[in-house]
Amino acid sequence: MSEAAVVGSPDLHPRRTRWFAIVALAVAGGAMLLITVGGIGRNLVYYWGPTELLAAGDKAVGATIRLGGLVAPGSLVRGTGASRVEFDVVDRKGATVHVTSDGVPPPLFREKIGVVVEGTMTRAGYFAGTRLMVSHSNEYRVPGEKSAEDVKDAMRTTRGLEGELGARP
Numbered sequence: 001m002s003e004a005a006v007v008g009s010p011d012l013h014p015r016r017t018r019w020f021a022i023v024a025l026a027v028a029g030g031a032m033l034l035i036t037v038g039g040i041g042r043n044l045v046y047y048w049g050p051t052e053l054l055a056a057g058d059k060a061v062g063a064t065i066r067l068g069g070l071v072a073p074g075s076l077v078r079g080t081g082a083s084r085v086e087f088d089v090v091d092r093k094g095a096t097v098h099v100t101s102d103g104v105p106p107p108l109f110r111e112k113i114g115v116v117v118e119g120t121m122t123r124a125g126y127f128a129g130t131r132l133m134v135s136h137s138n139e140y141r142v143p144g145e146k147s148a149e150d151v152k153d154a155m156r157t158t159r160g161l162e163g164e165l166g167a168r169p
Contacts, residue, residue, distance in 0.1 A: 045118070050095035053121060060121040067097060067117045067127055068135075076111050089115060089127070101129035108134045 047066045048056070067089055075088035083104045088096050099117050109115070114135035119128045 047116075049091040049093075050089055050097040051091055051093045053097055053127070054095055056121075061123055062120055064118070064120060065127075067099070067119070067129075069097075069115065071109075071111050071113055071115050072096060073111050085109070085132075087111075089117065098126040099129050100126055101132050103130060103132055105132050106134050 045064050045066055047068060048060075050067070050069050053060050053065065053067060069089040069091045072088035072090045075086075077086045079085060084100075084102055085105050086098070086100045088098050090096050099119075101117065101119070109132065116133045116135060117127065117129040118131040118133075120130075122128050
C-alpha cells in the first residue's frame with residue numbers, strides 16, 4: 001500500500017459503520033419519542049361544543065379547551081371599559097355554557113354570531129375564557145336588506161374601475 005492511500009482514507013470497516021448507523025438511528029428515534037410524549041400533553045387543545053363540554057364533567061376542569069357555538073340571544077353582558085364580557089354559548093342540541101372573559105372582544109363580537117372561546121372550565125360551573133374569536137362566513141353581502149336586482153346594480157357600478165385603479169391589462 002502506498003503512503004497516500006493510508007493517510008488519505010479513513011479506516012472504515014463495514015461492521016463498525018453498520019453499528020454506528022443503528023446506534024444513531026436508535027438515539028434519534030428515542031429523542032423524537034421523548035419530545036412527542038413529553039410535549040403533547042401540555043400543547044393539546046380540545047375543541048368541543050357545549051354538549052361535549054358538559055358531558056365531559058370533571059375531565060374538562062383545568063384542561064385547555066376551545067369552546068365553539070353561538071352567542072345566545074339576550075345573554076351578552078358587557079363589563080365596564082373595553083374588556084370583561086359574560087355570555088352564554090349554545091349549540092344546536094340546546095346545551096348552554098356560561099362564559100366569562102376578561103379579554104377585549106373582537107369588533108365583530110355580538111349576539112347570534114358564531115364564537116370560539118379558548119379557556120378552561122371551572123369547578124364553579126362556568127367557562128373562563130382567555131381568548132375570544134368570532135367566526136363568520138367569507139361571503140360578502142351588500143349592507144342592508146337588498147334585493148337581487150340591487151346587488152346586480154351594485155356590481156354594475158364597479159365595472160370599468162379596473163383601468164382607473166391601475167390594473168394591468
